[in-house]
Amino acid sequence: MRIGLIGTGRIGTFHSAVxxxxxxxxxxxxxxxxxxxxxxxxxxxxxxTAPSVDALFEAGAPGGSxxxxxxxxxxxxxxTAAHAELIGRAARAxxxxxxxxxxxLDLPGTLAALAEVEAxxxxxxxxxxxxxxxxxxxxxxxxxxxxxxxLHTVRAMTSDPAPPPAAYLPLSGGLYRDCxxxxxDVVRWVTGREVEEVYAMGSDAGPLMFRTAGDVxxxxxxxxxxxxxxVTATATRCNGAGYDVRMELAGEADQLAVGLDDRTxxxxxxxxxxxxxxxxxxxxxxxxxxxxxxxxxxxxEVVRGERANPCxxxxxxxxxxxxxxxxxxxxxxxxxxLSEIQG
Numbered sequence: 001m002r003i004g005l006i007g008t009g010r011i012g013t014f015h016s017a018v019x020x021x022x023x024x025x026x027x028x029x030x031x032x033x034x035x036x037x038x039x040x041x042x043x044x045x046x047x048x049t050a051p052s053v054d055a056l057f058e059a060g061a062p063g064g065s066x067x068x069x070x071x072x073x074x075x076x077x078x079x080t081a082a083h084a085e086l087i088g089r090a091a092r093a094x095x096x097x098x099x100x101x102x103x104x105l106d107l108p109g110t111l112a113a114l115a116e117v118e119a120x121x122x123x124x125x126x127x128x129x130x131x132x133x134x135x136x137x138x139x140x141x142x143x144x145x146x147x148x149x150x151l152h153t154v155r156a157m158t159s160d161p162a163p164p165p166a167a168y169l170p171l172s173g174g175l176y177r178d179c180x181x182x183x184x185d186v187v188r189w190v191t192g193r194e195v196e197e198v199y200a201m202g203s204d205a206g207p208l209m210f211r212t213a214g215d216v217x218x219x220x221x222x223x224x225x226x227x228x229x230x231v232t233a234t235a236t237r238c239n240g241a242g243y244d245v246r247m248e249l250a251g252e253a254d255q256l257a258v259g260l261d262d263r264t265x266x267x268x269x270x271x272x273x274x275x276x277x278x279x280x281x282x283x284x285x286x287x288x289x290x291x292x293x294x295x296x297x298x299x300x301e302v303v304r305g306e307r308a309n310p311c312x313x314x315x316x317x318x319x320x321x322x323x324x325x326x327x328x329x330x331x332x333x334x335x336x337x338l339s340e341i342q343g
Contacts, residue, residue, distance in 0.1 A: 001025050001300065004056045004071045004095075006086060007078030008032040008041045011100055014285055015077055018293050020045040024300050029071070031056040032078075053086075057093060071095060073303045075296075080171060084109045087124060088116040096123035098299040101181065103316055105173040107343050110320055114313045125299050125309050126316040130186040130245075132294035135258040139249055140190045142256055149253030151191065154231040156183040156247045159239035161265075161282065163206070169213035175202065175235055176323040176330075180219060183233045185311075185319040186247065193225040194318075197337045200326035206238050221326055241265035242280030243287055263287075317343055 001024050005016055008030055019025050028047040032038035035051055042049040050056035056071075074090045076083060076099040084104040090097045097117075103110045103126070117124045130136050142148060158179050164172070172178040188194065202216030210217045217238055223231040242265030247258040265280035267273075281287040301307045321341045329336040 001072045002027040002069055003073050004029045005075040006031050006053055008038050012077035013041055015075055016041055016045045016047060018296050020047055029056055080105060084113040087113045091116040091120040091122045094122060096303045098125045100127040101316060102320060103313060110317055111343055117313055123302055123309055124313040125302060126311045128185045128311050129288050129291040129295050130182055131189050131311055132291040133288060136186055136190060139256055139258050143190055147254060148249060148251030151229050151249060151251045153250040156187055156233040158183055158235045159244040160237045161239055161242050163237040166209040169209060169215050174215045175219050176326040180233055180235045181319045181323045184322040187231055193227050195223045195322050195338055196226050197224045197335050198325045198329050199335045200329040202330050243283050
């Protein structure tokens, strides 16, 4: 299989290494607007470099040599602003695509890209890696098997150990779209229910760069699911103890926690309770490394026709609609029903 990858930043570098060692990937071709960075990455992982994104779409080999065989699929890890255009271009070329979330930072851009994919009849798999994490998968199985009884409360959280660079914030879409969107997706996936309404609050009391960007550094959301289950979802960019992603599910029969292990960065206030770990999770790549590998392995299987798409564009659209509802709720300080959000 010959796979192209566009975007050689942090997540692109990780995905390139995973794809380069996959037994079914015979050739990996990488491209970036920064051609030198792409060439450096290709040298480190044993890939080849396309001199430009245009050349990659033409499946040309590096160095001006004759074109290689056509690409079988494309992985998009470029800057968020480029996702929708690249998805559309790949759809018109008939290429199956794996794309890191989001499709676009707004609903019109998302819907336009999805329309191109659906018109072309091609595959679009979105990178919501928590669906491939062992803990979340076990929680989903427990809920679906009825082990918890009637589910009444879910608590989800994503806490980053330090803020991203200030330049990233205006491009990110904000804390709900960039960060909590993962929680919104996995709540739907684990529970099998849809969100009916949201109430969201946010705080920009942290570093000045959040106020400058019109963003918040900490947020809390109350979601009501279509069966009456209540979900709280919180996020912060300023969790100095370490990277902390968890989900707690409470039912009438039992309760279960995801992300609670010997690297969870939390200290008990009880005299005999556990203390903070020596090596807390430093970030998302370390915490979810096996899940990232599993989602790309799944994409290869999708391209080969061996399995159904585990996270298509419409799934990503639903998570974005929840994030959009949260932004509206925060701005207008009111409960927002999902039916108010187009798409």
